[in-house]
Each structure stands twice: as C-alpha cells, then as structure tokens.
Amino acid sequence: MLETMIARRSILASLGAAGTALVAARAFPASAQAVDTARAAAFIQATGQELVAAINGRxxxxxxxxxxxxxxxxxxxxxxxxxxxxxxxxxxxxPAEQQQYMRLFEETLIRNLSARFGEYQGVRFSLGRAQQRTEDDTLVNTVIERPNSAPFSLDWRVGEVGGQPRVVDVIAEGTSLRLTTRSEYSAVISRNGGRVSALLEAMQNQVAQLAAREGR
Known part of the structure; x- marks a missing residue:
C-alpha cells in the first residue's frame, strides 16, 4: 500500500530464510552521475504526474x-x-545466478510497487525543494496527499544514467531504502551459508505470492 512508502519501518518487510516475503526498494547505482536540480525536479514532477494519473484513473x-x-x-x-x-x-x-537475480529483481520490484500504487485512488502529488546532495545525485522532495490521511513527505534521489535522469533511491523519514534493502538481502544470504541461491529462492516465492494475489 502507498502508505508503506513513508512508514517509519520502510516498505521493506524483514527478510528471513527462503520463502520469507521480499519487498523490493530502489537503490543507488554506482554508475549514476550528477544531474542538475532543475532537470531532476522536472523529471520527478513528470513521473509523479504520470503515477497519479494512472492511480486515479477509472x-x-x-x-x-x-x-x-x-x-x-x-x-x-x-x-x-x-x-x-x-x-x-x-x-x-x-553468470546464471546473476541473470536469474536480475530477472527476479525487476519482476519483484515492479510487481510490489505497481500493486501498491495501483490500489489507491484520490492521491495528490506536489513538488518540494530540489537540491544537489553529492557529485552523484540530486535530492527532490515531494509531498503526497491521500483521502482521510495526513500528507507525507517522500524524497527521491535522482542520478543521470546513460544520459537520462533516473530514480536511484527513495528517502522515507530519513531512512534510505537502498541501504535498508542491501542490508536485508545480505542478511538472507549470510544466514544461508553465503548462498545467493537462497535469496533467489526467496525471491521466486515472493513473485509467486504476488502473482497469486493479483490473480484473485
């Protein structure tokens, strides 16, 4: 659900052993380069308007x-x-695990976020301040309003990737989702003897669970 994007606990559910639910998040890729504040703000404004139009559609x-x-x-x-x-x-x-991971990661990310965003209506989005925080990214503040709920602030880190602005992190109440996600993914692997396959199994289970819920 949309409010989980700004909850203090973040949108990430705790990841346990294989089969525990995963909730994907955005992270900061090392390949991103700086994007000026005006361009980053325009990108987030356009993206937010697209999301709101889809969410509030009939x-x-x-x-x-x-x-x-x-x-x-x-x-x-x-x-x-x-x-x-x-x-x-x-x-x-x-190489086979890398390929499988990237496929599962995209599917998990998109299914989780689209399911949550797509269930809401009556959402409003407004742009706040944009500021360059590091040599690699610009932080753009937004305010999200929902019916019968207090407005909340969501910060988006934007970097330039392949010549285009892209979201590289989301900051919810001061918590970086990229770092939270990395820590939780690492914990799953560490608890399972350093096996990437354990994380892949958990992700496969999560994709299956999401698909089943969407099919209901």
Whole structure:
C-alpha cells in the first residue's frame, strides 16, 4: 500500500530464510552521475504526474497496476539498482545466478510497487525543494496527499544514467531504502551459508505470492 512508502519501518518487510516475503526498494547505482536540480525536479514532477494519473484513473485495478508498472520501468534504473543491492554477492554469483537475480529483481520490484500504487485512488502529488546532495545525485522532495490521511513527505534521489535522469533511491523519514534493502538481502544470504541461491529462492516465492494475489 502507498502508505508503506513513508512508514517509519520502510516498505521493506524483514527478510528471513527462503520463502520469507521480499519487498523490493530502489537503490543507488554506482554508475549514476550528477544531474542538475532543475532537470531532476522536472523529471520527478513528470513521473509523479504520470503515477497519479494512472492511480486515479477509472480503469480496473489490474489495468492501473500495469500503467503504474510502465511508469516505474521508465523511471528507475533497475539494472543499477539490482547490482548495487546485491553488492559483493553479485560478483560472487555465477553468470546464471546473476541473470536469474536480475530477472527476479525487476519482476519483484515492479510487481510490489505497481500493486501498491495501483490500489489507491484520490492521491495528490506536489513538488518540494530540489537540491544537489553529492557529485552523484540530486535530492527532490515531494509531498503526497491521500483521502482521510495526513500528507507525507517522500524524497527521491535522482542520478543521470546513460544520459537520462533516473530514480536511484527513495528517502522515507530519513531512512534510505537502498541501504535498508542491501542490508536485508545480505542478511538472507549470510544466514544461508553465503548462498545467493537462497535469496533467489526467496525471491521466486515472493513473485509467486504476488502473482497469486493479483490473480484473485
């Protein structure tokens, strides 16, 4: 659900052994380069408007989820996100595991976020301040309003990837989702003897669970 994006506990559920639910998040890819504040703000403004239009549309929930998913695929550097989150384990994984991980990561990310965004209506989005924080990214503040709920602030880190602005992290109440996700993915692997395959199994289970819920 949309409020989980700003909850103090973050949108990430705790990851346990294989089969525990995963909730994907955005991360900061090492390949990102600086993007000026005006361009970053315009990018987030356009992305937010697209998301709100899809969320508030009159289409059935399943169709709205697909529309949201399309926006997210354009907005997020999924490849850079996935590589950063897996960290050193990406280099340790076999080529087959790397390929499987990236496929599962994108599917998990898009299914989770599109399902949550796509279930809401009556959402409003406004742009706040944009400021360059490091040599690699610009932070853009947004305010999200929902019916019968207090407005909340969500910060988006934007970097330039392949010549285009992309979302590389989300900051919810001061918590970086990229770092939280990396830590939780690493914990799953560490608790299972350093096996990347344990994380892949958990991700496969999560994708199956999401698909089953969407099919209800």
């Amino acid at each position: 289409a059935p929930v399943a169709q709205r989820r697909e529309q949201v998913a399309a926006v997210l695929r354009r907005a997020v550097d999924v490849d850079g996100v996935g590589r950063f989150i897996l960290g050193r384990y990406y280099r340790q994984a076999t």
